[in-house]
Amino acid sequence: MDIIRLALNxxxxxxxxxxxxxxxxxxxxxxxxxxxxERNPGRHEIGINTVxxxxxxxxxxxxxxxxxFVVVIDEFDQLDQPEEHSKxxxxxxxxxxxxxxxxxxxxxxxxxxxxxxxxxxxxxxxVHCEMVDRLTLQACLEIMEDASKALKIEIRNDFKFRIAQIxxxxxxxxxxxxxxxxxxTFDRExxxxxxESYEQGILEAIGSVELTLKRDYENALHRNTHKYEHVIWAxxxxxxxxxxxxxxxxxxxxxxxxxxxxxxxxxxxxxxxNQLANEQYGRLLSKPRRSNYTFTEKMMRAYARLRxxxxxxxxGPENPALIxxxx
Numbered sequence: 358m359d360i361i362r363l364a365l366n367x368x369x370x371x372x373x374x375x376x377x378x379x380x381x382x383x384x385x386x387x388x389x390x391x392x393x394x395e396r397n398p399g400r401h402e403i404g405i406n407t408v409x410x411x412x413x414x415x416x417x418x419x420x421x422x423x424x425x426f427v428v429v430i431d432e433f434d435q436l437d438q439p440e441e442h443s444k445x446x447x448x449x450x451x452x453x454x455x456x457x458x459x460x461x462x463x464x465x466x467x468x469x470x471x472x473x474x475x476x477x478x479x480x481x482x483x484v485h486c487e488m489v490d491r492l493t494l495q496a497c498l499e500i501m502e503d504a505s506k507a508l509k510i511e512i513r514n515d516f517k518f519r520i521a522q523i524x525x526x527x528x529x530x531x532x533x534x535x536x537x538x539x540x541x542t543f544d545r546e547x548x549x550x551x552x553e554s555y556e557q558g559i560l561e562a563i564g565s566v567e568l569t570l571k572r573d574y575e576n577a578l579h580r581n582t583h584k585y586e587h588v589i590w591a592x593x594x595x596x597x598x599x600x601x602x603x604x605x606x607x608x609x610x611x612x613x614x615x616x617x618x619x620x621x622x623x624x625x626x627x628x629x630x631n632q633l634a635n636e637q638y639g640r641l642l643s644k645p646r647r648s649n650y651t652f653t654e655k656m657m658r659a660y661a662r663l664r665x666x667x668x669x670x671x672x673g674p675e676n677p678a679l680i681x682x683x684x
Contacts, residue, residue, distance in 0.1 A: 419457055419459060425460065432464065466655045491525065510542050510543065510547075512550045523659065577639050588633075591609035593661035
């Protein structure tokens with residue numbers, strides 16, 4: 358927000374201890390928060406309560422910083438209220454119509470641009486969509502190999518493939534799990550990852566995962582009891598984001614066989630799947646089609662794989678031991 362501070366003639370290094378301190382919020386009022394200037398009495402204040410207010414602020418900033426600037430809005434997929442999407446769409450349309458040279462980059466996890474902008478169909482004329490795929494297996498391996506070489510700590514291929522599978526193509530999980538496993542190995546004063554340091558790293562990674570993922574996962578479990586956690590793992594086990602109930606049932610039975618536990622009935626599984634898609638159960642799952650389920654938060658799939666790994670259940674479409682032997 359320093360560029361906005363400068364546009365408003367505010368010193369970004371202003372001391373906090375001054376009586377007349379000026380504070381600038383970083384979110385948008387009416388669509389997710391508040392974008393405005395907070396101050397103690399006696400200082401100039403600009404309130405941002407409508408889209409027109411935001412347009413005026415962007416225009417003033419662009420006049421000072423020609424030819425304009427870029428605004429990055431991350432995790433836009435977390436904004437799920439249709440009325441808030443409509444306000445963002447109106448903002449984009451007005452910026453375009455009034456030729457204000459501000460570029461907005463929206464980042465979010467979705468299957469299509471339509472999922473990110475659920476309102477205002479004409480907005481797609483102002484938006485360029487760039488699909489960024491999850492990391493490939495090779496890209497995940499290269500991240501670990503670079504870290505391994507830099508730290509002079511060896512990671513066996515089977516551990517590398519397990520971390521890559523758990524991470525599900527999300528770089529944040531590759532970095533997190535690799536960091537925790539390598540740190541656990543270093544703390545043991547070893548120059549190679551062992552089963553013990555790998556398991557310790559997995560445990561540490563679970564404790565460091567983003568709070569919202571853990572909270573939503575745990576809330577779902579508390580309502581369903583932990584014996585139904587394997588249902589969540591079954592959805593995370595398939596290579597597809599969007600999984601049919603028949604495949605979930607098949608994956609669930611495979612997990613039960615792997616863990617040597619008795620499965621519950623298919624009727625119970627169907628009931629729990631429907632419950633997990635309800636608001637009362639935190640909407641851990643969504644139903645893109647009648648007989649299909651997916652995680653509402655896509656990164657939850659990687660977190661579910663991480664939790665399963667902690668309990669000795671190896672999820673993922675590939676067999677890491679076989680791949681390691683072929684590598």
